[in-house]
Amino acid sequence: MLIIDCPHCGPRHEQEFHYGKQAHVAYPQDPSALTDAEWARYLFYRDNPRGPHAERWVHTAGCRRWFNVVRDTLTYEIKAVYRAGEQPPQEYAALARPRGGVPAATTDQAVDPGTADTTKEA
Amino acid sequence: MSYDPRNLPEHPDFLWANPEPKSSYDVVIVGGGGHGLATAYYLAAHHGITNVAVLERGWLGGGNMARNTTIIRSNYLWDESAAIYEASLRLWETIEDDLGYNVFFSQRGVLNLAHTLQDVRESVRRVEANRLNGVDAEFVDADGVRELCPIINTDNLRYPVLGATYQPRAGIAKHDWVAWGYARRAAELGVDLIQNCEVTGFVKDGNRVVGVETSRGRIGAGRVGLAVAGSTSTLADLAGFDVPIQSHPLQALVSELFEPVHPTVVMSNHIHVYVSQAHKGELVMGAGVDQYTGYGQRGSFHVIEEQMAAAVELFPIFARAHVLRTWGGIVDVTMDASPIMGRTPVEDLFVNTGWGTGGFKAVPGAGLAYAHTLATGQPHPLNAPFSLERFETGALIDEHGAAAVAH
Ligand SMILES: Cc1cc2nc3c(=O)[nH]c(=O)nc-3n(C[C@H](O)[C@H](O)[C@H](O)COP(=O)(O)OP(=O)(O)OC[C@H]3O[C@@H](n4cnc5c(N)ncnc54)[C@H](O)[C@@H]3O)c2cc1C
Ligand SMILES: [Zn+2]
Numbered sequence: 001m002l003i004i005d006c007p008h009c010g011p012r013h014e015q016e017f018h019y020g021k022q023a024h025v026a027y028p029q030d031p032s033a034l035t036d037a038e039w040a041r042y043l044f045y046r047d048n049p050r051g052p053h054a055e056r057w058v059h060t061a062g063c064r065r066w067f068n069v070v071r072d073t074l075t076y077e078i079k080a081v082y083r084a085g086e087q088p089p090q091e092y093a094a095l096a097r098p099r100g101g102v103p104a105a106t107t108d109q110a111v112d113p114g115t116a117d118t119t120k121e122a
Numbered sequence: 123m124s125y126d127p128r129n130l131p132e133h134p135d136f137l138w139a140n141p142e143p144k145s146s147y148d149v150v151i152v153g154g155g156g157h158g159l160a161t162a163y164y165l166a167a168h169h170g171i172t173n174v175a176v177l178e179r180g181w182l183g184g185g186n187m188a189r190n191t192t193i194i195r196s197n198y199l200w201d202e203s204a205a206i207y208e209a210s211l212r213l214w215e216t217i218e219d220d221l222g223y224n225v226f227f228s229q230r231g232v233l234n235l236a237h238t239l240q241d242v243r244e245s246v247r248r249v250e251a252n253r254l255n256g257v258d259a260e261f262v263d264a265d266g267v268r269e270l271c272p273i274i275n276t277d278n279l280r281y282p283v284l285g286a287t288y289q290p291r292a293g294i295a296k297h298d299w300v301a302w303g304y305a306r307r308a309a310e311l312g313v314d315l316i317q318n319c320e321v322t323g324f325v326k327d328g329n330r331v332v333g334v335e336t337s338r339g340r341i342g343a344g345r346v347g348l349a350v351a352g353s354t355s356t357l358a359d360l361a362g363f364d365v366p367i368q369s370h371p372l373q374a375l376v377s378e379l380f381e382p383v384h385p386t387v388v389m390s391n392h393i394h395v396y397v398s399q400a401h402k403g404e405l406v407m408g409a410g411v412d413q414y415t416g417y418g419q420r421g422s423f424h425v426i427e428e429q430m431a432a433a434v435e436l437f438p439i440f441a442r443a444h445v446l447r448t449w450g451g452i453v454d455v456t457m458d459a460s461p462i463m464g465r466t467p468v469e470d471l472f473v474n475t476g477w478g479t480g481g482f483k484a485v486p487g488a489g490l491a492y493a494h495t496l497a498t499g500q501p502h503p504l505n506a507p508f509s510l511e512r513f514e515t516g517a518l519i520d521e522h523g524a525a526a527v528a529h
Contacts, residue, residue, distance in 0.1 A: 048355035
């Protein structure tokens with residue numbers, strides 16, 4: 001079981017949280033301009049690395065807020081925890097740029113639930 | 123030979139040889155799980171293509187193939203799924219003769235329990251869809267459930283059992299023997315089964331794959347077929363394309379051996395239990411996926427704990443059983459809970475993945491279709507709908523309702 005250090009509440013058992021999949025996947029800037037292939041990438045393709053992965057979690061049984069985690073998918077070690085809307089630590093900066101090349105909305109336009117700080121279910 | 127009680131029996135003969143890799147093959151299959159081995163067998167047996175290697179990084183059947191709970195059924199909702207899983211079930215029905223090998227295939231039926239009114243509606247819908255597709259299915263009420271499996275507690279639990287779908291032809295098999303049965307016949311037909319051989323890269327000529335780099339050197343290939351389950355993203359990445367796959371740990375466990383108490387297979391999506399009793403007598407139970415992606419090949423203890431709580435509520439006599447062993451595999455999950463099989467953006471490189479938590483039952487049918495795809499370069503009618511392109515065309519095959527493990 002993971003111990004996740006919620007940026008608002010401190011360390012808690014994994015069971016208090018829900019996983020929200022890959023972080024920093026921003027809504028496309030101009031959705032109607034996307035090709036089918038680009039739209040497929042936005043909807044269905046997510047990184048699946050062996051190693052560090054930036055992902056969203058929500059503290060369902062605590063503060064109910066979303067935040068970001070860098071976790072190693074091989075060792076399950078949590079490398080960093082940071083708030084919604086923040087960038088990962090410098091050494092993991094590349095993880096905040098998901099592959100696929102769909103032009104993203106700028107941060108202020110983003111409808112990424114990760115930044116909206118909602119209580120939506122993962 | 124006479125039996126001498128003071129000595130252990132002779133070591134049985136090896137079922138296949140351990141050849142050195144040749145410099146090239148017509149077809150190289152990456153992954154020596156059920157799918158890779160079945161594909162190699164059908165390539166040789168149905169298409170006469172025997173200059174084939176199966177490259178396995180560990181040992182044959184050491185991945186999900188011998189880690190699953192061996193449930194075989196074909197009661198999926200959509201036509202495309204019913205077609206491939208039912209074709210597979212028909213192959214299971216003759217597999218022991220086809221392979222000349224016992225795999226303990228036992229058609230003891232499967233109950234998929236309904237615990238809510240919505241479950242009941244979904245179940246009845248699925249039963250009707252199954253019948254239209256020639257898949258044996260009926261809906262039974264709670265009394266019917268108790269008749270088929272007397273040890274089930276239907277009333278005195280948080281989500282009472284309101285009924286179930288029942289597929290009598292469903293069942294279980296001994297998964298490692300299935301792998302060995304395919305391996306043995308494939309090897310007899312001339313396929314090279316090469317263990318301890320990890321594929322570490324792809325050799326390309328332009329956009330065409332012409333070989334693989336391995337821990338045992340470079341091996342040329344006319345065509346390459348991936349069958350690496352949870353490792354597909356990693357391999358696709360090396361080949362230069364992406365797959366819409368998320369890899370999750372999935373666990374199972376067994377109890378110690380008991381006299382026969384559980385006559386069928388019981389699955390519940392709602393409270394999340396699936397259980398059968400193996401021939402030897404262990405209760406075999408599957409747990410849920412860990413919610414996060416992972417490659418650790420182990421799952422979390424609390425997932426097992428939740429699974430046991432549900433199992434004991436549904437089968438009160440299990441409270442007396444001890445867990446003997448738990449383990450995990452890494453399953454390849456797609457967004458529509460359906461597999462991906464067919465061409466990739468790289469020429470002559472093919473993919474078979476996305477079976478997630480339910481690809482054991484598909485081994486014969488998928489092997490047959492994938493062999494056709496690798497032999498001809500074209501999808502078989504059974505796998506044509508399961509192309510990688512469906513994520514772009516939107517022709518998804520949403521089987522979340524019929525998939526056993528919620529994810
Ligand atoms: C706990 C659990 C319970 C399950 N229960 C069921 C069930 O009841 N019914 C059902 O139908 N399905 C079930 N499944 C799913 C089923 O096991 C899988 O869908 C199926 O086994 C996947 O196909 P495979 O057998 O070819 O995979 P695997 O056996 O995993 O084969 C893939 C192989 O590829 C090899 N490989 C990976 N990378 C490389 C590389 N770079 N080079 C060379 N080789 C490589 C691996 O070592 C592995 O042996 C379950 C799975 C798990 C984990
Ligand atoms: Zn919190």
